[in-house]
Amino acid sequence: MSEKGGRALGTTERSSIKPRMDMLRLRRIILVLLFLGSVILVFKNEQAYRQFELSFLDSPETPDWFTPVPIDKSLWGKQETTEIFKMNAEEDDIRLPNAIGVGAKKCGTIAFAYFLSLNPDFRRTIYTEGHWLYKDSQWKGGFESYKRKLPTSESGQISYEGTPRYLVEANVPARAKAISEDMKIVVTLCDPIKRLRSDFIHTTLTTEPHAQEIKRFANISSFVDAWLPKVKNNIIENGEEYLTDIYYHDITASIITNSIYSHYLNHWLKFFPREQILFLDGEETLKEPYKTMEKAQDFLNIDNVLKKEHFFVNEETGYYCAKRPENMKKTFCLPKSKGRTGNLADPSYLELREDQVKALEEFFRPFNRQLCDIVGHSMSFYTDYC
């Protein structure tokens, strides 16, 4: 009985186990397929995401990836300064600046200042850059401290101090206003991508805090792949606030964000009216420096001493040099550290892929549109937006 029953049970079991095994195998196959499917989906999504990050939305109907904070021109020049400049020294042959240069970094700010200083009415600091206004410890030292950075000048001459970093330091406009409400501001701007290239290689040759990190990238292309998506996401998540004082919280990103001129100018314009700011085009300073000189001399109200006949191209470097107006036989060229990108030993170090150039153009576009509104006229790098 038990044997019979046992055999009967065994047969039933066997006949029900086989379909169950088949079901289990089928389920396992389905699970494996589902797993593979989701791995492919994740991979494809990641690819699509990167594609999006580095894509160029060519159509004019395509909305910009970001909408900058709207500018309110009625507020320009209205913000009072709460900073107090300590006038703890006499003005003698060293006077307070009546004009400052505020960048942008790598746009030809030194070419501007060095060439213009061939006009005897324009007196610039003997140091290339002052780096005085944004440093709290120096600011506290008042004029006694600032004097060490300033040129000698006579009344009627322009006393000028220029530091490209001033453009992106949030405390500088209020401090410049505390020194003088009539301060004239000179801003040289240039193609954001060209500027980025120049900033990238320049940083590798400095002791700035991010120099080591930048040096670790094989070339600018791998830097842009790694950092453009990060910067974009930070702006999307935190808004333009992320750009404020970036040197203190994400200095590596500044290689890219230093080209977002509109954000920083918006801040400057709260303190100074538009008429007190001269916008120069770095491309013009490079290709037709006499035009830049003419504009600057007019703006600063000094004699138009520097003219076309004072400039010539140095055949060895391909960059402009100048003849001294008081003795045209004496010439002056900028130091070799300027004009680096045009004479690179390995140009591939600064090469960007086509898709990267497009992604960068797309990245800067909303800010350049706003820049056009701020400046009020077209510049070589955004003619289409005005």
Ligand SMILES: Nc1ncnc2c1ncn2[C@@H]1O[C@H](COP(=O)(O)OS(=O)(=O)O)[C@@H](OP(=O)(O)O)[C@H]1O
């Ligand atoms: N005449 C002449 N000679 C040499 N270089 C010239 C000249 N005119 C403009 N430029 C451009 O100036 C770029 C350097 O910009 P900055 O002086 O603003 O740099 S810095 O921020 O002060 O470090 C520099 O960029 P790099 O080529 O990357 O060095 C040049 O594009």
